[in-house]
Amino acid sequence: MKRNSRLSLALHTLSHMAEEPNRVRTSADIADHAGTNPVVVRRVLGRLREAGLLTSEKGHAGGWRLARSPQQITLADVYLALNERMIATGPDYEVPSCSVEHALFRRVTTVLTEVEASLVQKLSETPISAISGT
Amino acid sequence: MKRNSRLSLALHTLSHMAEEPNRVRTSADIADHAGTNPVVVRRVLGRLREAGLLTSEKGHAGGWRLARSPQQITLADVYLALNERMIATGPDYEVPSCSVEHALFRRVTTVLTEVEASLVQKLSETPISAISGT
DNA sequence: GCATACGCAACTAATAAAGTTACATTTAGC
DNA sequence: GCTAAATGTAACTTTATTAGTTGCGTATGC
Ligand code: FES
Ligand code: FES
DSSP states (O other): OOTTHHHHHHHHHHHHHHHSTTOOBOHHHHHHHHTSOHHHHHHHHHHHHHTTSEEEEOSTTOEEEESSOGGGOBHHHHHHHHTOOSSOOOTTSOOOOSHHHHHHHHHHHHHHHHHHHHHHHHHTTOBTHHHHOO | OOTTHHHHHHHHHHHHHHHSTTOOBOHHHHHHHHTSOHHHHHHHHHHHHHTTSEEEEOSTTOEEEESSOGGGOBHHHHHHHHTOOSSOOOTTSOOOOSHHHHHHHHHHHHHHHHHHHHHHHHHTTOBTHHHHTO
16 A cells, blocks of 8 residues: 555544444454455554544444544544654654754754644644535 | 655755855765765756756766756755655545545645645745855 | 766665454453 | 454564665766
């Protein structure tokens, strides 16, 4: 698959969940629908659970469901929950000591930070319930 | 190295070139300074040449130099020349037929396109000459 | 002619992500 | 209690992308 398939998978799944919030879905069902593997689904949805967007239940009639109403979950919530910012320049870059590199780093970081904030802002305007309709 | 080392390498190199626009630099010099390989340098700078930002000369006293004044080359020029948009959702995504996936795709694409444009806009405000200090 | 540069193709190495397998644990229903 | 069905997780394999390397052809200044 391609990069950011995690975000695709998460958004796709939550969009469907927004349609029938009370239905419990198993990772096997979701994986089958999305054309991937249950373990991959659990990995991705696990992050959403950590972020408080989903709940999961083990055992016989277990599975996944939304932790709150679909109107209260926005695309930004999903994006942030996955913690994979499209705009790189994370803390993995060591701040350089040389003046040229430092100036460059600062400039680029400033721009990327602004753009990242703008992205999150725009995403936050759409709840997942708006995707499927209602 | 990490992802987007191409952009880092390109910006770093051009920032230095902006300091002494008339100096010719060989890919070996640049590679040595940047801690990489001459072939990698030629690969990256080759794209900048295709975009008209640099010129290269073969032979004895050959090497790389800016194709125009450093005030006329912005960070956006470099970013666009490399043709690796940070904001994914390129044409490699096939447009989905299902309505839910389609609505999601459209929404996300709209946001990303806007953000990408905003990024380029911000980058275009800084010429490479501004990094090293005129 | 020779040293020095780029251009390019082909290969290898390193990395990250997805996918897979296996198994422990939990839970509902009988 | 036993069984079936679900998640949780670790370990491994596969795949894709990128950087790095080697080798050689070509151009050019001295
Ligand atoms: S020497 Fe410091 S940026 Fe290149
Ligand atoms: S069925 Fe999942 S998006 Fe169409």
